[in-house]
Amino acid sequence: xxxxxxxxxxxxxxxxxxxxxxxxxxxxxxxxxxxxxxxxxxxxxxxxxxxxxxxxxxxxxxxxxxxxxxxxxxxxxxxxxxxxxxxxxxxxxxxxxxxxxxxxxxxxxxx
Amino acid sequence: xxxxxxxxxxxxxxxxxxxxxxxxxxxxxxxxxxxxxxxxxxxxxxxxxxxxxxxxxxxxxxxxxxxxxxxxxxxxxxxxxxxxxxxxxxxxxxxxxxxxxxxxxxxxxxxx
Numbered sequence: 001x002x003x004x005x006x007x008x009x010x011x012x013x014x015x016x017x018x019x020x021x022x023x024x025x026x027x028x029x030x031x032x033x034x035x036x037x038x039x040x041x042x043x044x045x046x047x048x049x050x051x052x053x054x055x056x057x058x059x060x061x062x063x064x065x066x067x068x069x070x071x072x073x074x075x076x077x078x079x080x081x082x083x084x085x086x087x088x089x090x091x092x093x094x095x096x097x098x099x100x101x102x103x104x105x106x107x108x109x110x111x
Numbered sequence: 112x113x114x115x116x117x118x119x120x121x122x123x124x125x126x127x128x129x130x131x132x133x134x135x136x137x138x139x140x141x142x143x144x145x146x147x148x149x150x151x152x153x154x155x156x157x158x159x160x161x162x163x164x165x166x167x168x169x170x171x172x173x174x175x176x177x178x179x180x181x182x183x184x185x186x187x188x189x190x191x192x193x194x195x196x197x198x199x200x201x202x203x204x205x206x207x208x209x210x211x212x213x214x215x216x217x218x219x220x221x222x223x
Contacts, residue, residue: 032210043115043201043214044154051210090154094210097142098167103153 002027002095006102014110015083021076021105023065023091032094033074035065038104039087047089050074083109113138115204115215123221124192132187132218136204142166143185144205144212145177149198157200160185192222 005024013019025031032051036044048059055067065076074091088106092099116135124130136143145157156169160179168175174190183204189196199219203212 034211036214043216044203046211046213049211097161097205097210098144098156098159099212101154101156 002093002100004091004093004100004102006091006105008105010106012108013081016080018079019081021089023074025072025093027093034092035076036090037087081109115213117202117215117218121219125223128192130189132200134202135184140204140206141183142205144203145187146201147198194222197222
């Protein structure tokens with residue numbers, strides 16, 4: 001069965017510092033991987049996706065994630081966070097046109 | 112292009128009542144998904160509709176039900192409301208052949 005693990009429920013980081021949010025998945029079939037972001041009191045927004053091709057994918061607001069098949073990981077990184085990045089981040093793996101979700105990681109930016 | 116819309120934004124009910132939540136997908140999307148996001152419990156999959164048919168449901172009791180209309184909009188019904196049904200209910204839509212889902216802003220259901 002497919003599953004997604006986000007080990008960190010919260011990640012505190014100082015503003016302008018780098019951050020990595022970890023995501024590991026288990027899947028025995030072709031993987032489609034996603035990161036979504038949920039700002040306070042809002043729905044989820046697609047941040048970036050890996051469907052095929054280049055293993056490094058980037059978003060328009062400076063986040064990137066790398067698909068690592070051997071480590072079954074899809075960690076999310078940003079070299080310098082801003083206060084506006086405060087949100088909860090969800091990793092998901094696509095299976096049979098559904099999404100299997102991680103538990104989410106709250107990114108807390110300290111001024 | 113309009114995104115996924117949900118109504119109402121907020122809904123307050125008392126225990127035992129019924130709640131009806133509505134979702135309009137992105138134009139051209141035929142799949143609609145419903146999720147429950149209760150405090151501290153992450154995203155829990157409720158229902159998946161595609162082309163008017165229920166394709167899958169999550170581990171929820173039968174008092175959670177829904178339907179998809181010919182225009183692909185969808186309705187989630189929760190009967191015999193319980194206090195623990197209080198949550199943010201999110202709807203998402205997906206285009207045919209695509210993998211990603213696009214979410215609406217959610218309906219906040221409060222059961223008193």
